[in-house]
Amino acid sequence: MSNRQKKPSTYYWLLLMTIVLLLFGSVMIFSASSVMAFSSEGDSYFYLKRQLIWVIIGLCSMGLFSKFDYRKLRKLAGPAIILSVILLLLVLVPGVGKTAGGANRWIEIGEFGFQPSEFAKLAIILYVADLFVRKRDEMGDLSQLLVSLSPVLVVLGLIFIEPHLGNTFLICATIFTMIYLAGANLLHVIGIGAMGGILSFVAIFCTQYRRQRFLAFLDPWADPKSTGFHIIQSLLAFGSGGIRGLGLGMSHQKFFYLPAAHTDFIFAIIGEELGLMGTLFTIFIFILLAYLGFKVSLKCKDPFGKLLGSGIIFMIIFQAIVNMGAVTGILPITGVPMPLISFGGSALVFTLAGIGVLLNIASREGKIVKRRKPRDKDESDHKRRGDSGTHLPGAGVSRNFRVYRGSA
Numbered sequence: 514m515s516n517r518q519k520k521p522s523t524y525y526w527l528l529l530m531t532i533v534l535l536l537f538g539s540v541m542i543f544s545a546s547s548v549m550a551f552s553s554e555g556d557s558y559f560y561l562k563r564q565l566i567w568v569i570i571g572l573c574s575m576g577l578f579s580k581f582d583y584r585k586l587r588k589l590a591g592p593a594i595i596l597s598v599i600l601l602l603l604v605l606v607p608g609v610g611k612t613a614g615g616a617n618r619w620i621e622i623g624e625f626g627f628q629p630s631e632f633a634k635l636a637i638i639l640y641v642a643d644l645f646v647r648k649r650d651e652m653g654d655l656s657q658l659l660v661s662l663s664p665v666l667v668v669l670g671l672i673f674i675e676p677h678l679g680n681t682f683l684i685c686a687t688i689f690t691m692i693y694l695a696g697a698n699l700l701h702v703i704g705i706g707a708m709g710g711i712l713s714f715v716a717i718f719c720t721q722y723r724r725q726r727f728l729a730f731l732d733p734w735a736d737p738k739s740t741g742f743h744i745i746q747s748l749l750a751f752g753s754g755g756i757r758g759l760g761l762g763m764s765h766q767k768f769f770y771l772p773a774a775h776t777d778f779i780f781a782i783i784g785e786e787l788g789l790m791g792t793l794f795t796i797f798i799f800i801l802l803a804y805l806g807f808k809v810s811l812k813c814k815d816p817f818g819k820l821l822g823s824g825i826i827f828m829i830i831f832q833a834i835v836n837m838g839a840v841t842g843i844l845p846i847t848g849v850p851m852p853l854i855s856f857g858g859s860a861l862v863f864t865l866a867g868i869g870v871l872l873n874i875a876s877r878e879g880k881i882v883k884r885r886k887p888r889d890k891d892e893s894d895h896k897r898r899g900d901s902g903t904h905l906p907g908a909g910v911s912r913n914f915r916v917y918r919g920s921a
Contacts, residue, residue: 520875520876521875521876521878523805523808523809523812523875523878524809524872524875524876524878526801526805527802527805527806527809527868527871527872527875528872530798530801530802530805531575531802531853531865531868533798534798534799534802534852534853534854535568535571535572535853537795537798537854538564538779538851538853538854538855539561539564539565539568540761541775541779541782541783541786541854542560542561542564542775542779542854542855542856543557543558543560543561544761544762544764544767544782544786545764545767545774545775545779545782546559546560546561546767546774546775546856547561547762547767548767548768548769549767549769549774549775552769560775560856563625563856563858564856564861567857567858567861567862568861570858570862571861571862571864571865571866572865574862574863574865574866574869575865575866575868575869575872576869577866577869578866578867578869578870578872578873579869579870579872579873579876580873581869581873582873583817583818583821583870583873583874583877584815584817584818586639586821586870587639587643587817589639590636590639590640590642590643590644591640593635593636593639593640594636594637594640594664594665594668596632596636597629597632597633597636597637597668598664598667598668598671600620600629600632600633601629601630601633601668601671601672601675602671603620603629604617604618604619604620604629604671604675605617605671605674605675611626617675618630618675618677625858626858626859627858627859628858628859628860629859630672630675630677630680631680631859631860631862631863631864632859632863633668633672633684634680634683634684634687634828634863635825635863635866635867636668637665637668637669637684637687637688638687638691638821638824638825638828638867639821640664640665641662641665641688641691641692641820641824642691642817642820642821642824643817644661644662645691645692645695645820646695646816646817646820648661649695649696649816658692658697658701662688665688669681669684669685672684673716676720677848678713678716678717678723678847679835679847679848679849680849682713682835682847683828683831683832683835683849684828685709686827686831687824687827687828687831689702689705689706689709690823690824690827691820691823691824691827692705694819694820694823695820725740726740726845726846727845728740729741729743729744729845729846730744730842730844730845730846733745733748733842742772743771743772743773743778743846744839744842744846746766746770746771746772746781747766747771747778747781747840747841747842748841748842749766749770750764750765750766750771750778750781750782750784750785751781751784751785751792751841753765753766753785754784754785754786754787754788754789754791755788755789756788756789756790757787757788757789757790758784758785758786758787758788758789758790758791759785759786759788760786761786761787762786763786764782764785764786765785766781766782766785767782775855775856776850776855776856776857777836777839777840777846777848777849777850777851777855778840779850779851779854779855779856780792780795780836780837780840780841780851780854781840783795795854796837799830799833802826802829802830803826803829803830806822806825806826806829806830806871807823807826809822809826809871809874809875809878810822810823810826810871810874812878813874813877813878818874818877821870821874822870822871822874825867825868825870825871826871828867829852829853829864829867829868832849832850832851832852833851833852835847835849836849836850836851836852836855837851852864853865
């Protein structure tokens with residue numbers, strides 16, 4: 514008999530949905546970018562070729578993390594946060610960081626650009642998952658919670674001043690969710706969220722371009738040729754597509770009407786070329802991906818794995834929701850791409866790396882977690898009281914989402 518244990522069906526379904534999104538995204542990137550690529554580069558396949566390079570790199574990272582024991586990542590949580598800070602500081606150094614669209618978000622590596630904030634998102638999820646497992650008895654203490662999160666706040670501050678408000682929002686939403694799942698007091702989570710909301714509005718209205726974007730979201734037709742142009746053209750694309758769409762490759766908006774057609778607004782091109790059916794297909798695949806990701810996380814018997822997997826899938830789904838909301842005019846435009854579908858390198862590679870971690874968690878479904886030696890006296894006390902290790906003791910766990918109860 515083979516020593517290899519057969520992987521659960523969720524592993525293969527998660528892998529399949531990822532491949533479907535990658536293939537679908539590559540087709541739509543070519544369709545959305547071909548006109549601009551031919552005009553600027555003389556090659557209609559220019560952006561598709563670059564995307565396929567990133568897809569290959571991303572699949573390699575996914576394969577690597579799917580084989581790497583996710584529990585060993587805990588030792589890398591601290592170094593990953595430190596590396597995030599260093600990379601985000603390098604972005605702000607003239608001559609090292611690349612400025613585009615008024616933002617310093619990239620480090621140029623040859624002909625390609627690397628976006629440190631995408632690495633930082635995964636690093637923060639890893640750090641927070643490890644932190645909340647180690648500090649589970651302090652989850653009910655708001656002051657201790659904030660002190661423990663201080664390295665994360667430094668990273669968030671650096672991302673904010675790039676500026677990249679969209680990624681800042683996404684990371685904060687993911688952290689709030691992980692705090693709640695880890696057993697923090699619900700009132701504390703609401704309080705932190707309310708404080709974050711107030712700071713967000715201050716950040717929006719204290720900066721002219723952010724204020725203009727927000728007002729354009731409220732009424733894009735107030736300035737249709739400037740701040741409202743993006744969303745109006747996006748809505749025109751959806752309206753033109755109707756139920757069945759104009760046909761693959763037949764978009765009108767990609768002829769220099771809709772800016773960022775192959776990146777932030779690719780969902781509008783999907784709506785125009787494939788119609789309502791195409792947009793519903795996209796939404797369905799993301800819903801299925803979310804279901805599989807949460808199923809993998811909930812079945813994991815290790816608290817760290819549960820929290821890490823939940824954080825990764827929440828980040829991916831939040832990003833998809835924010836992108837779809839912005840493109841359809843439901844949310845303000847934040848410059849957040851569609852995960853696995855939009856053109857982009859760093860975002861794709863680190864999203865696939867995160868899915869690789871989920872695959873590794875899925876491959877260990879049903880396996881008994883090896884007990885490690887207690888790190889401190891408190892942990893020994895928990896074991897003597899007969900805690901099973903399948904949930905995180907702490908304030909409010911039983912009242913919260915049942916992610917740390919015996920769900921496996």
